[in-house]
Amino acid sequence: MTAAIEAGLYRVFRFNSCVAMHELRLRTRGWRLFIVLLMYASVASAAVLITLIPLTLEGGTLGGGALETGRVTFAVLAHTQLTLILLILPAYAAGAITMEREKRTLEMLRATLVTPFDVVTGKLAVILAVGLVLLLTSLPVASWCILLGGIAPEEVFYTYSYLFAVAAFASALGMMCSARGKRSMGAVVGAYGALIAIGVLSMIVPWILMFPAMSGSGSGSWTFGPEGAFAIVLVLALISGWIIFLLMRAVGHRLPGKSRGKLFSLLGVLLGLVVVTVLTHPWGGLYQAVEKAHLAWIMALNPYVGLSAIMDGMVAQLIAHGPGAGGPSGVTGMQPVMWAIITGLFLFLAVALWSTAVRSFARRRE
Numbered sequence: 251m252t253a254a255i256e257a258g259l260y261r262v263f264r265f266n267s268c269v270a271m272h273e274l275r276l277r278t279r280g281w282r283l284f285i286v287l288l289m290y291a292s293v294a295s296a297a298v299l300i301t302l303i304p305l306t307l308e309g310g311t312l313g314g315g316a317l318e319t320g321r322v323t324f325a326v327l328a329h330t331q332l333t334l335i336l337l338i339l340p341a342y343a344a345g346a347i348t349m350e351r352e353k354r355t356l357e358m359l360r361a362t363l364v365t366p367f368d369v370v371t372g373k374l375a376v377i378l379a380v381g382l383v384l385l386l387t388s389l390p391v392a393s394w395c396i397l398l399g400g401i402a403p404e405e406v407f408y409t410y411s412y413l414f415a416v417a418a419f420a421s422a423l424g425m426m427c428s429a430r431g432k433r434s435m436g437a438v439v440g441a442y443g444a445l446i447a448i449g450v451l452s453m454i455v456p457w458i459l460m461f462p463a464m465s466g467s468g469s470g471s472w473t474f475g476p477e478g479a480f481a482i483v484l485v486l487a488l489i490s491g492w493i494i495f496l497l498m499r500a501v502g503h504r505l506p507g508k509s510r511g512k513l514f515s516l517l518g519v520l521l522g523l524v525v526v527t528v529l530t531h532p533w534g535g536l537y538q539a540v541e542k543a544h545l546a547w548i549m550a551l552n553p554y555v556g557l558s559a560i561m562d563g564m565v566a567q568l569i570a571h572g573p574g575a576g577g578p579s580g581v582t583g584m585q586p587v588m589w590a591i592i593t594g595l596f597l598f599l600a601v602a603l604w605s606t607a608v609r610s611f612a613r614r615r616e
Contacts, residue, residue, distance in 0.1 A: 269364055270372030273346075277376060290334055291387045297330040298323050298391055320398030325561055327395055328409050331388055332557055335417050336445060339381050343424025344437035346373040347611060352434060366612035367500055374425050374604060381417035385410055408560050408589040415596040416553050420445065422603035429611040452551035459545050472544055479541035480530070487529035489602050491522030496605045556592040560585060 277283055301323050347369070350356040359369065392406065424441040431437035474482065495518035502514025549555045 268372075269359075269369050270375050273373050273376040274379070277380065283380065286338065287383065287387050290338070290384050291391070293334060294327055294330050294388045294391050297326050298395065301326045318400060320395055320400035323398060324392065324395040324401050324406075324409075327388065327391055328413065328557060328561060329554065331385065331413055332416060332553055335381060335384065335413060336420055336553065338384070339377060339417055339420045340424040340441040340445065341438055342380060343374065343377045343421045344428045344431075344441045345434040346377065346425060347428040348431050348434040348437050351432060367608050370425060370429060370604070370608045370611050374421060374607070377421040377425070378418055381421060382414065385413055385417070405561065405585075408585065408593075409557070412557060412560055412589060412593045412596075415593045415600070416556075418600040419596040419603070422600040422607065426603045426607040426610065429607040449552045449554070452549050452555070456545045456548045459548075474540055474543055474545065476541055479543075482540050483530050486598075487526040489598075490529065491526045493601055493605055494525055495519055495522040496609070550588075550592050550595070553596075556588075556596075559588045559592065 302319070347356075350359060364372075392410075395401065396406065420441075423444055424437070427437040427440040427444070428434075431440060495515075498518025498521065499515045502512070502518075550559060
């Protein structure tokens with residue numbers, strides 16, 4: 251069965267999964283992964299119990315009744331899982347390649363027929379599989395919260411898909427630090443430092459930009475404006491074009507014949523230029539949407555704010571319209587929009603970091 255899967259992946263995607271299979275066997279052969287799964291499920295269950303037991307002992311519920319109790323316990327479970335994901339997965343990914351350097355096995359790995367794409371993608375796929383298993387272990391606890399009521403099935407899907415997107419982002423960030431670093435400790439510190447910096451700056455920068463308007467000076471603006479929109483769209487367009495070029499070049503290198511590889515590389519350059527031109531067009535939909543967007547959208551880069559925006563309609567309306575927004579009208583409709591935008595953003599960042607890791611590993615020889 252394993253041989254058939256490996257052959258199918260190579261035949262369809264030109265992806266040699268030997269690194270992924272080897273890494274998967276190493277991760278699951280010992281007892282460490284199972285201890286991590288046990289601790290993950292135990293901490294998630296304990297967080298829900300700590301929230302629920304005092305209410306049960308007092309013989310009452312929260313102000314909204316049993317339905318509100320179900321929503322609160324599920325929110326506690328989701329935020330607990332987000333914390334555990336951000337603590338576990340970056341450390342797993344940050345040591346994936348640096349451990350090869352420290353054990354002196356990297357040169358033997360480079361001497362094989364596997365490409366940098368196969369190495370980085372295989373190791374990252376295993377990390378993502380570990381993250382998916384971690385999320386699946388909490389489903390019994392989530393079903394316990396659902397039985398309390400107040401949680402719609404689509405909300406569970408929104409929450410868990412967002413958590414997986416954050417797991418992909420954190421894993422790709424750790425993999426990039428591992429591909430660029432020399433020691434595991436430095437890669438781990440770099441990954442956690444980047445996560446902390448993103449979380450802190452995403453909360454501080456919007457309030458700094460909004461301070462002139464909040465102070466009543468009248469010189470500030472609640473929206474990004476044309477200059478901010480151009481800078482954001484330009485960065486997104488360049489990253490998008492770069493990713494398209496790398497993907498097209500990777501496909502071309504996996505096809506027989508050198509002429510096809512050059513043809514796909516040229517096609518990738520043309521497609522990348524088209525994407526950059528379309529996205530940065532001043533009359534384009536993305537440009538106008540970013541120009542009119544509220545500065546509080548920067549806070550969505552904080553994983554906890556993004557999770558709260560998806561689960562809580564009031565937070566979603568705060569991000570969409572800023573402080574002083576109206577009441578809860580349209581709150582329910584904001585949640586799927588927030589989920590689509592924020593989840594897509596983290597997946598986009600994960601793909602960008604993954605492509606950067608592949609390129610960094612291909613360039614480094616020591």
